[in-house]
Amino acid sequence: MTGPGSQSTLQGAVSLDDETEQRIAELEKRLKESESTLRRTSGKLRLALDLGRFGSWERDLITDEMVANAACKAHLGLASDEALTLDRLRRLQHPADVERIEQAVAYALATKTDYHIEHRVLRPDGRIGRILVKGRAYYEGDKPVRMVGVTQDLSERDRIREEAQQAQRRQEFLLKLNDQLRSFQDPSDIMEATAQSLGRLLKVDSVGYGEYDKTRDVVMVEREWSRGMISNEGRSYRFSDLPPWVVEDLERGRTIAIADVKGDPRLDEPPIQTFYATMNVRTMMTVPLLNQGKLTALLYISSSEPQAWTDEDISLVEDVAKRTWIAIEKARAENGLRETQARFEIIAESLPALVWILRSDLNLTYTNERWVAYSGLPAEQALGRSWMNAIHPDDLAKIVEDVEDLIRTESHYETEARYRSTDGVYRWHLIRAAPVRNAKGEFTGWVGTSVDIHDLKETEKALRISEERLSLAQRAAGIGVFDWDVPSGKVTWTPEQERLFGVESGTFKGDFAAWEERVFPEDLGTTNKLIQEALGRRDPEVNLTYRIRRPDGSAHHIDTLALFFYDADGKPLRMVGVNLDITRYKQAEHRQQLLIRELHHRVKNTLATVQAIVGSTARTASNIEEFYQGFVGRIVSLARTHNVLTEDYWQKASLEELIRTELGPYEDEARNRVSVEGPSVELPSEAAVPIGMALHELTTNAAKHGALSAFGGQVDVKWTVEKQKGKSILSFSWTERGGPRVIEPNRQGFGTRLLQRVLTAQLNADVQMEYDEAGLRFHMTLPIPDATPPFNSNS
Numbered sequence: 001m002t003g004p005g006s007q008s009t010l011q012g013a014v015s016l017d018d019e020t021e022q023r024i025a026e027l028e029k030r031l032k033e034s035e036s037t038l039r040r041t042s043g044k045l046r047l048a049l050d051l052g053r054f055g056s057w058e059r060d061l062i063t064d065e066m067v068a069n070a071a072c073k074a075h076l077g078l079a080s081d082e083a084l085t086l087d088r089l090r091r092l093q094h095p096a097d098v099e100r101i102e103q104a105v106a107y108a109l110a111t112k113t114d115y116h117i118e119h120r121v122l123r124p125d126g127r128i129g130r131i132l133v134k135g136r137a138y139y140e141g142d143k144p145v146r147m148v149g150v151t152q153d154l155s156e157r158d159r160i161r162e163e164a165q166q167a168q169r170r171q172e173f174l175l176k177l178n179d180q181l182r183s184f185q186d187p188s189d190i191m192e193a194t195a196q197s198l199g200r201l202l203k204v205d206s207v208g209y210g211e212y213d214k215t216r217d218v219v220m221v222e223r224e225w226s227r228g229m230i231s232n233e234g235r236s237y238r239f240s241d242l243p244p245w246v247v248e249d250l251e252r253g254r255t256i257a258i259a260d261v262k263g264d265p266r267l268d269e270p271p272i273q274t275f276y277a278t279m280n281v282r283t284m285m286t287v288p289l290l291n292q293g294k295l296t297a298l299l300y301i302s303s304s305e306p307q308a309w310t311d312e313d314i315s316l317v318e319d320v321a322k323r324t325w326i327a328i329e330k331a332r333a334e335n336g337l338r339e340t341q342a343r344f345e346i347i348a349e350s351l352p353a354l355v356w357i358l359r360s361d362l363n364l365t366y367t368n369e370r371w372v373a374y375s376g377l378p379a380e381q382a383l384g385r386s387w388m389n390a391i392h393p394d395d396l397a398k399i400v401e402d403v404e405d406l407i408r409t410e411s412h413y414e415t416e417a418r419y420r421s422t423d424g425v426y427r428w429h430l431i432r433a434a435p436v437r438n439a440k441g442e443f444t445g446w447v448g449t450s451v452d453i454h455d456l457k458e459t460e461k462a463l464r465i466s467e468e469r470l471s472l473a474q475r476a477a478g479i480g481v482f483d484w485d486v487p488s489g490k491v492t493w494t495p496e497q498e499r500l501f502g503v504e505s506g507t508f509k510g511d512f513a514a515w516e517e518r519v520f521p522e523d524l525g526t527t528n529k530l531i532q533e534a535l536g537r538r539d540p541e542v543n544l545t546y547r548i549r550r551p552d553g554s555a556h557h558i559d560t561l562a563l564f565f566y567d568a569d570g571k572p573l574r575m576v577g578v579n580l581d582i583t584r585y586k587q588a589e590h591r592q593q594l595l596i597r598e599l600h601h602r603v604k605n606t607l608a609t610v611q612a613i614v615g616s617t618a619r620t621a622s623n624i625e626e627f628y629q630g631f632v633g634r635i636v637s638l639a640r641t642h643n644v645l646t647e648d649y650w651q652k653a654s655l656e657e658l659i660r661t662e663l664g665p666y667e668d669e670a671r672n673r674v675s676v677e678g679p680s681v682e683l684p685s686e687a688a689v690p691i692g693m694a695l696h697e698l699t700t701n702a703a704k705h706g707a708l709s710a711f712g713g714q715v716d717v718k719w720t721v722e723k724q725k726g727k728s729i730l731s732f733s734w735t736e737r738g739g740p741r742v743i744e745p746n747r748q749g750f751g752t753r754l755l756q757r758v759l760t761a762q763l764n765a766d767v768q769m770e771y772d773e774a775g776l777r778f779h780m781t782l783p784i785p786d787a788t789p790p791f792n793s794n795s
Contacts, residue, residue, distance in 0.1 A: 055151035059086065061137070061144050075131050075153045077123025094120035094128070101133075109137055109144050118154060130154040170316050173201050177320065181327035188222055190331060194299075194324040195225035202313065204303040205280075209324060211297045212239060219298060243272060250288040251295050257285045257314050260306035283307040285314065287321040297325055354419075354429070354450040356387070357436065360407055360443065362400075376422025392418035392426055399431075410435050410443040419450065427454035482562075484512065484575040491515060500558075500581055502550030520547040520555075535572050540564060545582070556583045653688035655681040655730075659717055662692075662699040666708045666715075673708070678719035681730060684785050690758050697755060698734050698778060707739030707775050714738050721784070728784040736775030744771040 055072025059065070066089065070080035076092050078084065093101060097119035108115035114136045121129045135149025180193045195207040208224035218236045239247065245266060249256055258264050260283060261276045276282075284302040288295055299321035348355035348368040357366040364383045372382050375390055388396055395417035406413050413433040418426040433448030480497025484490075493501075493508050501508075501518055508514060516524055523546040534542040544560040562577025656676060663674045683691060699708070707713030719732040736742075755778070759765040765782035 053153065053156070057084075057135075057149055057151065059147045061146060072151045075129065075151045076121055077125060077127070077129065092121050092123070094122055096120070105135075108135070112137065112139070130158065166312070170201075170312070173197065174316075174319065174323070177323065181323065184327070185331055185335065187328045187331050187335075190324060190327045191223035192225070194320060195223055198301065198317070198320055199225045202301060202317075204283075204301045204307075206303070207299075207301045209297065209299050209328075210236075212295050214239075214295070243267070243269075246286075250286065250298065253288050253290045253295075255285065255287045255314055255318055257309040259283055259308045263306070280304045283309075285309055285317055287318050289321055289325045297321075297328075299324060351449065353452070355448075356450070357445065357447045358387075358433070359445040362388070362403065365445075374419070374421055390420050392420070406433075406446075407443070413446065413448075416453070417450075427452055428457045429453060479581075480579040482515075482577060482579065486572045486574060497579060500579055501548060502552060502554075518548045518550075520549065523547050531575075535564065538564070538566060538570055556581055557586045558582070652682040652684050653692070655683055655691070655719065658683075658688065658692050658695055662695045663715065663717070666699070666703060673714050675714065675716040675718075677717070679721055681719065681721060681784065687763055687782075687785050690762050694755050694759055694780075698776075701776070702736055702739070705740065706742070707736035710739045712738045713775075730780075730782055730784050732780040732782075734776070734778035736777070739775055741773050742771050742776055 053071065055069055055075050057066065057068040057072050064086045066084050066086055068076075068084045073080055073082060073084060076084070076089070078092075090098065101117060101119055104115045104117045107113075114134065116132075116134050118130065118132050121131055123129050130153075132152040132154050133149060134151075135147050137144040138146045138148070177194065177197050180197070181190050184190045184193065191209040195209060199205075199207040206224060206226045208221050210219040210221040212219050217239050219239050220236045224235075242250075243266070246256060258267070261267055261281060262273070267273065267276070276284075279302070281302045282304055283306050284300065286298055286300040289297040289299070299317065301317065345368075349370075351368070351370075354371045354374060355366075355368040356364055356371065358364055363385060364387050367382050371387075372379050375382060375386070377386055391399070395415075399415065399417060402413065402415070412435065413431070415431050417429055417431055419429050420426050429450040430453045431448060431450050433446035435443055436445050436447050438444050480500035481494040482497050483492040485492075489512050491508075491510055491512055491514065493503075493510075495505055498505055498508055516528075519527060527544050527546045530544055531542060541561065541563050544558075544562070546558055546560075548556055548558055550556060559580045559582045560577055561580075562575050564572060565574040565576070567573055656678065659676055663676070667674045702708040702713075702715055707715050714737055716735045716737075717733070718735075719730060722729050722731065755769065756767050759767050759780060759782070763782045763785070765780050768779045770777040770779075
């Protein structure tokens, strides 16, 4: 049927199919989303199972078929590709746990609850495992049809728990050991506690601590724990007796752990096996301790039964070894510090000095009782900066100024300062300080002493004054002191001795040859001969006189008085003596001899002169009175000339002085009658006497007959000195004016003969006399004779 109604029915059918398709599409979409969610959930489940190390399983309660993942099979001891059946599962369950397992499953099914059970499994390799099983049943109506669940290997959990417990026990052991080690001050007690505690913890037969002495090739064991007993007898063994590879590993800091001596191929040599068998050792561990790369000590454990050493065991023993070594070194350092402190205090209190420790901020942190007694301060006030109040302000200022450099250089320090004592008196102290550093090497201050040197300084001051006086006395007297060490040849000179020989201070070579080279060669042989002869006779002293040449070329006479010192066998040890410069005495002696000879000569000449004066005066005098007057005047003139000469030991006389001596009495108050002009001329004695006599005759003639006989008359005396052919030539002139008219005499008197003959004969003079009416003119030219040679110091 195809009517309208049929057509509408068909269209409805078509519409229904479209709706169905639409619903199917929606269902497919929802299915895909569900599958995607399921995959994500399954992935998360697998990840959770893997992270938790869980196994998963499923059992069909209708068919008893089972499905398990690889982790579940591994918990049961099966390979991942092995099939798991209910029968196989029941055979793997420990027989003693099967009934308990079935009861737990039956109870869970009856009560529709989860079940949770731990039980053992007999794995195919013979090992017994322990697993945790959790499961849940699924029902169709009231009938259970399927069970799913998870497994967990409790062996790993138990192992972890055991490891945690073991770690906790070891941590508690280390904490307890630390407390023990801190409580001991004796290194032997530390060794003993370590050995005993470690032996009991590891349940071994023996534990020991030994220290290595490389120089002696010996390991010294002071304490060893053995089966519950401590040996403190001490024993040693040669380090080089160990197998070479053991020695090498230990020196490199490698721990040696041997589970079984008999099974270790490195120890299979018969002597080594015999060695360990003798000691009843099957297992052992040795931990080396190095200090700055050098083997210092060993901690060893051993047992008569084999034992596999875990990494945790090795780490524990290494840790204990390090703690023990640190504790022992610390105890020794503290003991050493206590001993050092005790020694320091004993020394500080016994020293006759102030002993102190000063920080870099100038605060006193320690003093001995001597400072407390000296300062008068109570012990509690003697520290800090109290010391600054006791030092003289001038000295304190210098010390404070020095401190800046001392802190910068961290150096030693030495100075002197005055300390005020409890009675208010300042006394000198010698301060010596050394830098102090802490354990890190950082500078912290100084430790020092202050020694009372006040009495010493006073003694030194007195000695210095005494030495200065002695030095001045020696210098004034020209005395030098020497000390000759005969065996060594060393010669010591005092500063006065160096000055005596003209040597610059501190430059004397200090040997016998340095003295010899200054002695005149012609005197040296005789002087040395006298010294050797005196030594040969063992004379107690010797007196010597010789000449030396100073560096400036001057010669000096030396008089030596020396003492000899000999040993018990008569061998000369020292020659100590004084030297006296006797040059001036030699000069005086020579001058005295010269004067005696000169006196003899002068007396003879004077007597001859007097004799000539007597004869000449007698011949020219007309009566006794005239003779007397002329004779006396000439003798007085001669005497005046002698007086001038004797002022210079008959060596020379001043020409001007001779002239003024003769003409002085005739000068008037206006000082215009006599004019004297000329350079300074020193006449030797052989020229002074005849020239003095000539001046007397000229003056006498002028007073009697010439310019000086009349009022207003004048006498001009002039002279000059010129060099001619290396000789000094005296040109002398005497001019009179204002006197009576001059008439040339008919005959020569004594004066004329003296002027013309004596001067010419004795002095090789050229004499000219002019009787000018206005006044007498006298001119004389003569070479000035050389003076008598002075004393020759070389003679």
